[in-house]
Amino acid sequence: MVGSGRVLTWAGSAPRTLTRSARRTAGTPAAAPAAVPQELAALTDHTALDREIAVEQRHLDRVYARLAELRRAAARAERDGYRLAKVGNFGALVERDAMVFHAAQRRHVLDAEHEGLVFGRLDLREGPVLHVGRLGVRDDDAETLVVDWRAPAAEPFYRATPAAPLGVVRRRTIQSSGERVTRIEDDLLDPVAAPAEMTVVGDGALLATLSKATGRGMRDIVATIQREQDEAIRSPASGVTIVSGGPGTGKTAVALHRAAYLLYADRSRYAGGGILVVGPSTVFVEYIASVLPSLGEETATLRSLGTLFLGLTSTRTDPPEVAAVKGSLRMRRVLERAVRDAVPDGPTELRLLYRGELLRLGAEELTGIRDRALSRGARRNEVRRAGFDGVFAALWAQARRLRVGRLPEQRSFEDEIADRPEFREFLKAWWPRLHPRHVLGWLARPERLRAYAGGVLSRVEIRLLTEAWRSLDTEGLTIADIALLDELDALLGKPMKPARARRDPFQLAGGVRELSTFGDRQRAAREAARQRPEDYREYAHVVVDEAQDVSPMQWRMIGRRGRLASWTVVGDPAQSAWTGDPAELTRARDQALGRRPRHHFTLTTNYRNSAEIFAVAAAEIRRLDPELALPTAVRSTGVEPVQRVVPAAELAEATVAEVTTLLDQVAGTVGVITPVPRRAEVAGWLGERGGARLQVVTSLQAKGMEYDGVLLVAPGEIRADPGSGVRTLYVALSRATQRLTTLEPAD
Secondary structure (H helix, E strand, C coil), rough: CCCCCCCCCCCCCCCCCCCCHHHHHCCCCCCCCCECCCCHHCCCHHHHHHHHHHHHHHHHHHHHHHHHHHHHHHHHHHHHHHHHHHHHHHHHHHHHHHHHHHHHHHHHHHHCCCCCEEEEEECCCCCCCCECCCCEEEECCCCCEEEECCCCHHHHHHHCCCCCCEEEEEEEEEEEEECCEEEEEEEECCCCHCCCCCCCCHHHHHHHHHHCCCCCHHHHHHHHHHHHHHHHCCCCCCEEEEEEECCCCHHHHHHHHHHHHHHCHHHHHHHHCCCCEEEHHHHHHHHHHHCCCCCCCEEEEEECCCCCCCCCCCCCCCHHHHHHHCCCCCHHHHHHHHHCCCCCCCCCEEEEEECEEEEECCCCHHHHHHHCCCHHHCCHHHHHHHHHHHHHHHHHHHHHHHHCCCCCHHHHHHHHHHCHHHHHHHHHHHHCCCHHHHHHHCCCCCHHHHHHCCCCCCCHHHHHHHHHHHHHHHHHCCCHHHHHHHHHHHHHCCCCCCCCCCCCEEEHHHCEECCCCHHHHHHHHHHHHHHHCCCCCCCCCEEEEHHHCCHHHHHHHHHHHHCCCEEEECHHHCCCCCCHHHHHHHHHHHHHHHCEEEEEEEEEEEECCCCCHHHHHHHHHHCCCCCCCCCCCCCCCCCCEEEEEHHHHHHHHHHHHHHHHHHHHCCCCCCEEEEEHHHHHHHHHHHHCCCCHHHEECCCCCCCEEEEEEEEEEEHHHHCCCCHHHHHHHHCCCCCCEEEEEEEEEC
16 A cells, blocks of 8 residues: 655664564564564655655656647647648648648647656666656657657556566656646665665555565565565456455555556556446545556546445445445345335326226226336336336227227327327326436335335334435435445336437538548547446456445445456455345355456555554454454554543543644654544544645545554444444554554543
8 A cells, every 4th residue: 555655765774673472462473573663664754755756846847848849849830731732732732631630630649648647767777767658758869758658668667566577676656736746656676776875755665674674584574575466466367356465465556556457468458448446435535546556548447335326426324234234135125126116106096088088097007007017027217118008008998998989090099198298297207217316215215115125124124224214315325325226226227218329520510521531530430439338337347445345235236337347356354344144245246256267365464554553453353353364564663552541521622632743743644533423523623734634534434544643533432333343443443554543532
């Protein structure tokens, strides 16, 4: 994982070792290697970080200055091409078209690739430093300023690993906004070849320290990290890659690097079909969006579980016992009953006066028509026309039985009936086009929920849902509701719409066709082929992070988007907040992943937390399972976590004071983690303190996150949850890289 801004400049110092008790508490084997000293692995040197950003900024300034020159040259060439038309002969016109086309094409490319132009740097064992970007750029002397990511020289940016560095000493990812460098992150791939003065930023700093530290044990740790992660990143492209590991083992980093590796190794497949990355929360997705290396194109789609359903976003969570019911596969049966039921408050009778005779269809007949139209698993929105046809047929049969005078042929009879406004209003009210949100709203009616869930859910579960959905209209959807909406969408189907002819991009008003070149038309055809529907579901690869918290119904939702995909699934069972039926969960996950071959990998080294911090987290999870295999924390800072108990009345004041202290102690990010109900309250206490460096999140939103310093407010309230409280607290305690403070209110 990245995001802490840790920086290392080479220095020599003897590493301290963990005490025997600390090794045992942290889950470290008895023969654990020496840990990394605080002065090498824990401190953030912002002077060095700023200096490295300044270095990249100077290069970026050169690149954009050269880009401006090339853009001006392309504009001049375009103008010169138009002047050739004045020559007046046919050859000049042909030459004009060629010059104008190529100049305009070049100008378009330069404009389109302006944002995020340079996104990588390679420091090689031999040869010059290479910057990698969206297109190649040379200066006036033909010196390479940027290597096009598609060029062979850029291949190591995607393929090099610590186990196989391909001649790369340091790989740097560069993030920018406009023409300003905002962030850099390094991987030290060949520590032995690194110059003494080389500065390494981010988690690369820790691996560099481990590599340089004295003692065989440290080198063994580095080799373990390299081997574990490299094998997972390069596992076979087809099938399912399952990566498990405890906090700080780099699961997310492996998943994102695997996405980059697949895109480079088979770009036509994975860029064409697309890669979907699914995370547990919007906070987490925003985080990985900032650390996912730029790949030269917008190919990866990032979604949280609360945003997978088109057009809706939810960040609200249910209590674990409610989430377990909503996430159960039994909910599918409840939803199936709902989509076949009559519309609430809809018409139960049709009365129509036709040529002096009253035609009437009662509730029983209308129910029969609806049931026949919905037979054999038909989807309601897709068979709406069949329901209407059933009404027409029933009215026609009744008119014939009543011997209506001057009864026309059936087609004419239907046309007459369809022209009547009151009949059209009846059809729209009786069988409307339904959005999943409508049907979910039906479940908020207690009498309907009891009818649909009877015999499927227990009375206690029905009561939990009734209470949860009582506030549906006022407080909105929860994350668990999004999966139910997606299931309803699959059950309802899409309303039938007439096909629209694709518009010719070169067709002007009045039927006149715009003059265009073959190249114009080829580019337009490629662009049309790349366009995906808004609700795209044919991804080539799906990445699921924090998979241990995905419910059975959420697995069904993700599975609909990965039917044609290979998969990367990362998680840690020890961090699971799911309290439902494990057999259901396994069945739903297996159905989503299909029968594809599976490749399992386990990461065993925690290089995020200091041993002192992870010892506290490990002690918490061992409440549930004393024999649980935990990752090995490999560095010591000598800084013990701070645990404070304060009177409840002083919690706000103490929170502000501890946050202020942490902001002074670490130069990077500070996370304030709260019980779910307290988040807004705590955020209010802190106001705008810390700016972008400070983030207030719930214990559930903290999953997958990483901060230099963490203040955990009211850990006892998190632990008290009877379902997953201890596991959730374990996650919260393992988010910090340098400093951890817990603040417990006393009664």
